[in-house]
Amino acid sequence: MNYNLNNIPKETGRKKTTYRSLKTLISHMVEEKRTLFWAFVAMLINAILTLLGPIIIGYTIDNYVQTKQFHGVIVFSGILLGMYIITLVAGYIQTKLMGTVGQRMLFVLRNTIFNKIQEFPLDFFNQNKAGDLISRINNDTEKINQFFSQSLMQFVNSILTMVGTAIFLLSINLPLGAAALSPAVVIWIFTKFISPWVKERNAASLKSIGNLSSEVQESLTNFKVVVAFNRRDYFRKSFEKANKDNYNKAVKAGIANNLFMPVYTLFSNVGQLIVLAFGIYLIATSHFTIGLLISFITYVSNFYNPLRHLASLWANFQVALAAWDRVLSIINMKNNMPIIEQEEESIKSDSLLTFKDVTFSYPNGKEVLHHINFNLERGKTYAFIGPTGGGKTTTASLISRLYDSSNGSVLLDGKDIRTYKPEERVKKIGFILQEPYLFSGTIRENILYGNEDYLKFNNEELTIKLREAGLDTLLQRFDKGLETKVDSSSDGVSLGQKQLIAFMRAVLRKPDLLILDEATANIDTVTEKLLEDIISKLPSSTTRVIIAHRLNTIANADEIYFVNTGSLTRAGSLDEAIKMLMDGRMAS
DSSP: OOOOGGGOOOOOSSOOOHHHHHHHHHHTTGGGHHHHHHHHHHHHHHHHHHHHHHHHHHHHIIIIITTTOHHHHHHHHHHHHHHHHHHHHHHHHHHHHHHHHHHHHHHHHHHHHHHHHHHSOHHHHHHSOHHHHHHIIIIIHHHHHHIIIIIHHHHHHHHHHHHHHHHHHHHHOHHHHHHHHHHHHHHHHHHHHHHHHHHHHHHHHHHHHHHHHHHHHHHHHTHHHHHHTTOHHHHHHHHHHHHHHHHHHHHHHHHHHTTHHHHHHHHHHHHHHHHHHHHHHHHHTTSSOHHHHHHHHHHHHHHHHHHHHHHHHHHHHHHHHHHHHHHHHHHTOOOSSOOOOOOSOOOOOSEEEEEEEEEEEOTTSOEEEEEEEEEEETTOEEEEEOSTTSSHHHHHHHHTTSSOOSEEEEEETTEEGGGSOHHHHHHHEEEEOSSOOOOSEEHHHHHTTTOGGGTTOOHHHHHHHHHHTTOHHHHTTSTTGGGOEEOTTOTTSOHHHHHHHHHHHHHTTOOSEEEEESTTTTSOHHHHHHHHHHHHTSOTTOEEEEEOSOHHHHTTOSEEEEEETTEEEEESSHHHHHHHHHHHHHHO
């Protein structure tokens, strides 16, 4: 399945519009409807009082200023002052409410995206860079938050003010109002045609930010290799390339975003010139008063000033929509490895795990395994050998359902492995990786990771359990025992020690099936012998799958399978396995 977020096919059929993106975005605001309602009320009060101001000013000029009735001027000035104070309070309430909405939206969105990512299989993380995912969770959601907390209500308030102002203009004088609003039609046409292009430029800019984040994350994670090979120049060139691409995309997005303002300003000025010229003509022909002309000019300013403000808000809106599309691509993505219902009764078998005509291909289309069939019986030890790239680890990944087969089926305890819930499956199958990962914390926290049976045990109780499993000798290799500190980069902990911790983590669970993928590759011979003794103490029903290149590791296996070029062949003896391995290496 294509999990690459940067290569998701575009929609066919009806073009995805700004309206549809906005609709899906608003649908995620259902929990905020009460807060939005009161923010809208505050905004409505603000807009109504703003609209009443010019007509009151015009009325005061015609009826009190020109007749020199200064008492009326003072009364209406007080009324205007009161209106402006109420407008200030309403604006503050609106800003405060929308600020909290924006932060809650940010919190909910980040949780939603992160939880969604947790649902995806390993293939998703193989196809997407960690830096880009981080950028979507942090940067893109922040763009959406900025729009909601700072721009959304200003945007709606500007629309309401413009609609109310247009109604006042047309009701005061229809011909003059129509003339004043005519430039707005040109602005609307311009905005309609240029918005998709602006959104596309912003989407490209956000994508380049994700790529830059990926480059930095990858380079810093592997900085030891950079230093070891003295390739800081490569690090600098890679970063410079990503940074330059981000710069170019950001410049193009900035030009696109700033294109609205000068166009809106130009036609706003044209509208005011039209009103001034037409208004003077109407006054000269006694069809208009000076007070009404002043009110009219103020209303035109109230119409076009928000329009100019919309120029910057619309650019922010396009940025938010582009960010939302990137976020939505994660939210809408489906997991192609769901838990399925068991259609048939479990097949009773002596085998713990069965491959039935299994074929597997990676997303690039290359078929790695072809019609594989084998059984793993309870309590036996199996060894998978073969040249590098032959399919050993892929087979182990299918056994533990890190991937699903393209065709065929994998049965665990007579049931399709796809019917098991993740928590059920990981209790039955333990997997010690070739390159184990440790989490920041203590050894105790790492060996209990995902092990709910012992989470409430104190250190003494846990030590007893480790002793019963024969793991206490491994723990003694760490000065502070269970409280030894480790971090995700594992500084201060050798690769071999990491492997020991991973070994304790897997064995302590007492799985029905234990997979060791080159699990002893980074430890000394003495420790390897110690691990073999520990494995031998596992319950007699535990099945072991060993992937290794060391021949002494597989010498005591009950059965040996040779994996190469997509096929799996049983080797009759260790000597035959060695011969197959040598021939396979020469052929590969």
